[in-house]
């Protein structure tokens with residue numbers, strides 16, 4: 349165990365508050381994911397708390413509640429006028445008069461969560477937040493980022509599909525300054541700080557003791573280090589600075605020994621293309637299909653060596669799906685670029701503009717060069 353040596357440096361307050369609030373948000377998500385068992389039997393979020401967005405992707409009470417909670421805490425801590433947040437969700441559905449029950453669930457979840465804030469070293473509101481304060485906290489995360497100034501970047505629940513299915517998901521918070529990711533915090537409530545991600549987990553089969561152990565990973569740009577701490581559980585109190593452990597990428601650079609991760613859903617990445625690439629560089633293991641930015645987490649702590657995502661042509665990646673994961677992998681010793689080998693550009697607004705074909709994160713330069721080389725060699729014959 350080593351203590352992170354970060355206290356006196358720039359961004360130390362942002363990192364500390366980021367870790368505290370992501371811990372709090374993970375606690376919220378676990379309660380919602382564990383679900384409903386007022387009725388006794390079912391596992392998972394209450395189905396009434398899951399809504400389909402225009403693109404048919406899911407959004408849940410947890411997504412909105414995490415966004416409201418983190419937005420409220422950041423505004424209280426750094427001053428509302430100083431805080432710009434680029435985040436995935438908006439308040440439109442919840443503002444509809446027909447969505448009063450859903451809004452009620454979000455407001456109750458946010459207030460229950462904020463009442464636990466002092467255990468995480470954060471401030472609670474003097475009185476419970478009302479509907480309009482919660483809606484306002486969600487809707488003011490509508491910054492579009494850009495090349496100038498400080499912007500927080502938030503994916504309140506990344507891998508919502510994994511969340512709904514009782515599987516892997518992440519809470520991802522990053523701070524961008526002048527277009528560069530300076531702080532990254534990734535909460536992974538179902539990724540145990542002790543156990544490896546052996547295969548796609550099915551937490552429904554695990555005892556609640558096991559699946560409750562998640563972790564939070566975090567880093568500051570240029571520190572050359574990334575850390576992991578276990579989630580706070582039960583009535584625990586978050587100590588800071590705590591005895592976090594340093595994480596490091598895998599040292600494996602022989603493709604035959606390497607493991608690659610990719611999205612679970614075929615709609616989100618071309619599985620047959622990555623299978624061809626994997627074969628051509630000599631990867632021999634089955635891909636590890638994992639929901640969410642837990643894929644970046646797996647690279648950062650050495651459970652896997654390669655993460656590839658090749659979305660359909662025309663799909664534009666959003667900055668909140670990558671910012672926290674990229675900086676954590678880089679500081680843990682890895683390399684992340686687009687499939688043309690160029691760094692990802694977080695300075696152009698909500699989208700990662702100019703991504704060449706796909707995204708490739710590796711534990712080291714050798715594997716990375718092989719994958720990028722294979723993309724060049726194979727591209728003509730692909731069918732993206």
Ligand SMILES: Nc1ncnc2c1ncn2[C@@H]1O[C@H](COP(=O)(O)OS(=O)(=O)O)[C@@H](OP(=O)(O)O)[C@H]1O
Nearest residue numbers: 505506507508611612613615616638639640659663
């Ligand atoms: N068509 C398409 N192609 C590529 N990516 C898409 C697409 N649609 C959505 N998204 C974004 O993918 C996020 C989930 O990515 P994952 O890597 O977790 O995918 S998967 O769920 O494991 O299949 C997911 O993040 P969340 O919405 O936060 O879950 C989306 O931002």
Ligand SMILES: [Mg+2]
Nearest residue numbers: 503506507669
């Ligand atoms: Mg996402």
Ligand SMILES: [Mg+2]
Nearest residue numbers: 436503505506
């Ligand atoms: Mg999300």
Ligand SMILES: [Mg+2]
Nearest residue numbers: 405406436508
């Ligand atoms: Mg989503």
